[in-house]
Amino acid sequence: MGEKLLLQVEDLHTYFYTLQGVIKAIDGVNLCVREGEILGLVGESGCGKSVTALSILGLVPSPPGRVEGGRILFEGEDLLAKTPAEMRSIRGSRIAMIFQEPMSSLNPVFRIGDQMIEVIKLHKKVSTGSARIQALEMLHEVRMPDPEAVLAKYPFQLSGGMLQRVMIAIALSCEPSLLLADEPTTALDVTVQAQILNLMKDLIRKRNAAVLLITHALGVVAQTCDAVSVMYAGTVVESGSVESIFRSPAHPYTRGLMECIPDPSRKSDKLKIIPGTVPDPVNPPPGCRFHPRCYKATATCSQIRPDPVRVGPGHVVCCHYPEEG
Amino acid sequence: MTRMPKPLLEVRGLKKYFEIRKGFLMRTVGWVKAVDGVDLAVYPLETLGLVGESGCGKTTVGLCIARLYEVTSGKIYFQGADLTSLAGEKLRAMRRNIQLVFQDPQSSLDPRMTIKRSVGAPLAIHGLAKGRALEERVADLLRMVGLDPQHMNRYPHEFSGGQRQRIGIARALALSPKLLILDEPTSALDVSVQSQILNLLRDLQQRLRLSYLFISHDLGVVRYMSSRIAVMYLGKIVELAPSEDLFCMPLHPYTQALLSSIPSTNPAHRAMRVTLEGDIPSPANPPSGCRFHTRCTYARAECAKLEPALQDAAAGRYVACHFPLSNSR
Ligand SMILES: Nc1ncnc2c1ncn2[C@@H]1O[C@H](COP(=O)(O)OP(=O)(O)OP(=O)(O)O)[C@@H](O)[C@H]1O
Ligand SMILES: Nc1ncnc2c1ncn2[C@@H]1O[C@H](COP(=O)(O)OP(=O)(O)OP(=O)(O)O)[C@@H](O)[C@H]1O
Ligand SMILES: [Mg+2]
Ligand SMILES: [Mg+2]
Numbered sequence: 069m070g071e072k073l074l075l076q077v078e079d080l081h082t083y084f085y086t087l088q089g090v091i092k093a094i095d096g097v098n099l100c101v102r103e104g105e106i107l108g109l110v111g112e113s114g115c116g117k118s119v120t121a122l123s124i125l126g127l128v129p130s131p132p133g134r135v136e137g138g139r140i141l142f143e144g145e146d147l148l149a150k151t152p153a154e155m156r157s158i159r160g161s162r163i164a165m166i167f168q169e170p171m172s173s174l175n176p177v178f179r180i181g182d183q184m185i186e187v188i189k190l191h192k193k194v195s196t197g198s199a200r201i202q203a204l205e206m207l208h209e210v211r212m213p214d215p216e217a218v219l220a221k222y223p224f225q226l227s228g229g230m231l232q233r234v235m236i237a238i239a240l241s242c243e244p245s246l247l248l249a250d251e252p253t254t255a256l257d258v259t260v261q262a263q264i265l266n267l268m269k270d271l272i273r274k275r276n277a278a279v280l281l282i283t284h285a286l287g288v289v290a291q292t293c294d295a296v297s298v299m300y301a302g303t304v305v306e307s308g309s310v311e312s313i314f315r316s317p318a319h320p321y322t323r324g325l326m327e328c329i330p331d332p333s334r335k336s337d338k339l340k341i342i343p344g345t346v347p348d349p350v351n352p353p354p355g356c357r358f359h360p361r362c363y364k365a366t367a368t369c370s371q372i373r374p375d376p377v378r379v380g381p382g383h384v385v386c387c388h389y390p391e392e393g
Numbered sequence: 394m395t396r397m398p399k400p401l402l403e404v405r406g407l408k409k410y411f412e413i414r415k416g417f418l419m420r421t422v423g424w425v426k427a428v429d430g431v432d433l434a435v436y437p438l439e440t441l442g443l444v445g446e447s448g449c450g451k452t453t454v455g456l457c458i459a460r461l462y463e464v465t466s467g468k469i470y471f472q473g474a475d476l477t478s479l480a481g482e483k484l485r486a487m488r489r490n491i492q493l494v495f496q497d498p499q500s501s502l503d504p505r506m507t508i509k510r511s512v513g514a515p516l517a518i519h520g521l522a523k524g525r526a527l528e529e530r531v532a533d534l535l536r537m538v539g540l541d542p543q544h545m546n547r548y549p550h551e552f553s554g555g556q557r558q559r560i561g562i563a564r565a566l567a568l569s570p571k572l573l574i575l576d577e578p579t580s581a582l583d584v585s586v587q588s589q590i591l592n593l594l595r596d597l598q599q600r601l602r603l604s605y606l607f608i609s610h611d612l613g614v615v616r617y618m619s620s621r622i623a624v625m626y627l628g629k630i631v632e633l634a635p636s637e638d639l640f641c642m643p644l645h646p647y648t649q650a651l652l653s654s655i656p657s658t659n660p661a662h663r664a665m666r667v668t669l670e671g672d673i674p675s676p677a678n679p680p681s682g683c684r685f686h687t688r689c690t691y692a693r694a695e696c697a698k699l700e701p702a703l704q705d706a707a708a709g710r711y712v713a714c715h716f717p718l719s720n721s722r
Binding site: 227229230257258260261263266285286287291292310311314325326328330333335336340341342345346 | 446447553555583584585586587588589591592595610611612613614616617636637640650651652653654655656657658659660662663668669670671672673
């Protein structure tokens with residue numbers, strides 16, 4: 069794993085202006101992805117994981133959305149300063165993406181082969197013949213059974229797991245240095261999910277590409293990622309290496325999340341719960357956004373937003389009273 | 394488990410085939426064998442977990458038991474009475490004892506109805522309560538699932554996903570059923586809300602002396618909830634065992650593969666995973682012999698020829714495999 073920073077998101081704010089009010093979907097997010105590293109971005113529904121990815125890609129739907137502040141440095145360049153045309157050429161070549169629903173990213177009326185060949189031709193400026201050869205090679209690499217036959221098929225003729233393999237093949241065919249994967253295996257069964265994650269990991273390592281893996285499944289992160297950032301209500305509350313976060317979660321929210329998942333490897337008597345529900349994004353609580361649900365909250369927590377503090381090597385937490393050990 | 398009492402629910406040889414129709418004349422060109430010979434039993438006060446990959450037939454089993462589907466063949470006994478041969482008033486009376494809770498509380502609640510009407514509907518339909526008494530019963534039900542009865546005049550969209558699932562549970566409890574079929578009741582919820590609902594379901598089971606058929610593909614959740622677990626693959630039960638035994642020592646290779654695919658939240662377990670190759674075959678055209686043989690690492694020649702029956706493997710365990718794991722290793 070390289071130590072060089074590939075992507076750095078600093079104090080990002082992305083808001084949606086709706087009739088119900090201003091949704092502060094992203095309200096001060098900091099992230100960094102190193103070369104060749106898999107960073108997991110976890111958090112509950114609505115905490116802003118997808119909007120973070122869309123902000124990086126310059127794809128926030130506008131209106132109603134707008135990036136209101138912050139910096140997104142990718143290979144040293146500020147993506148927020150790029151023109152739409154420049155972003156278009158970065159997407160799919162230097163930054164690729166995979167989404168949860170492969171069906172929605174593939175055109176249902178074109179054959180798999182034609183779609184793959186078109187993408188490869190567009191980004192690599194090669195002939196149809198050599199694009200076809202590369203498409204076949206990529207399908208082979210994602211261990212697709214019978215790649216020749218798959219080229220001639222339509223998306224609906226493939227299973228979810230096979231479609232996700234096609235998406236990975238397309239995303240990696242242009243040799244991106246960063247892959248954004250938004251819940252790439254959530255729609256798949258556990259057995260297929262395990263296959264796809266292993267495959268992604270292998271291919272990524274081989275190419276020394278970096279990945280931002282968005283998921284709400286902590287198990288997926290523990291099994292796949294090198295580092296993890298935990299989001300809560302539009303902010304990143306904790307970041308660090310997978311080992312240190314899973315061994316000693318420092319934010320009460322992270323700890324709560326880990327304890328409320330029924331552990332398949334042992335019988336639990338009573339599940340821990342995090343009381344309450346996620347806050348309304350239009351009127352988030354002041355101070356630390358987690359304080360209304362936190363067992364150790366004090367007056368300070370309801371007034372002052374906690375700054376990041378270091379609790380270990382590369383392990384940072386935004387909490388006034390981090391957990392110990 | 395020693396000396397079981399009489400089962401509350403017993404399913405024998407259950408089959409449910411769906412027609413595949415094609416062309417201008419809508420001719421039947423084949424059958425999706427969604428459920429293809431399932432035997433299971435749910436005992437009083439227990440939770441039987443039903444797990445398996447997408448499309449293996451879990452929901453179809455649940456809908457057949459609730460008699461929302463006509464079965465293709467097989468018998469469903471509830472407290473000894475065969476539901477498949479009952480009709481009219483008798484069936485209606487029996488069916489009150491079996492209620493369903495679905496994955497998506499959004500789609501099972503009418504958006505134009507207040508919570509009071511939704512939760513009270515089963516009582517009103519069965520003519521069991523009206524007016525003041527109905528309102529009191531609804532208030533009781535809402536309190537039971539941890540909701541404020543003062544909110545009963547609100548509409549579903551005014552509640553969060555977790556609260557809507559509580560409403561769905563309250564409605565399922567309205568007729569004081571004995572068996573709840575819970576079909577992925579927490580799959581659409583966040584983990585923090587999921588744990589609240591799972592704890593609620595366990596409390597209700599104790600308090601109201603309920604039995605559950607708990608359908609899920611999340612093995613962690615199923616282990617937390619169930620006393621026994623049935624593992625389904627392509628329309629068949631391949632293994633059934635007390636939960637702890639199943640997790641500690643799976644007998645069927647499919648169960649083993651399923652267990653090792655669960656992503657553990659311990660990063661140190663990375664190397665231990667055995668992944669299954671290939672996709673799930675289509676239930677319209679299941680493989681010959683043992684349906685799992687196309688993906689099974691231990692398959693031998695006869696597995697492709699002969700279909701194994703679900704057999705007693707002692708100590709309350711059942712397995713459908715020619716070479717169950719403890720014997721072959
Ligand atoms: N186009 C939009 N218009 C208005 N609000 C939006 C829009 N897209 C997202 N939001 C809001 O931004 C917030 C963050 O949403 P986001 O999709 O990033 O969540 P997420 O973490 O990806 O959740 P999930 O796990 O459900 O995918 C939510 O409150 C959401 O309602
Ligand atoms: N009404 C129907 N008509 C035709 N086929 C159906 C119908 N309902 C289910 N099927 C098919 O029967 C099989 C079993 O479906 P079922 O919904 O019972 O699976 P499941 O185990 O509940 O899956 P999931 O985990 O995705 O909910 C699938 O192949 C499905 O496509
Ligand atoms: Mg999302
Ligand atoms: Mg189902």
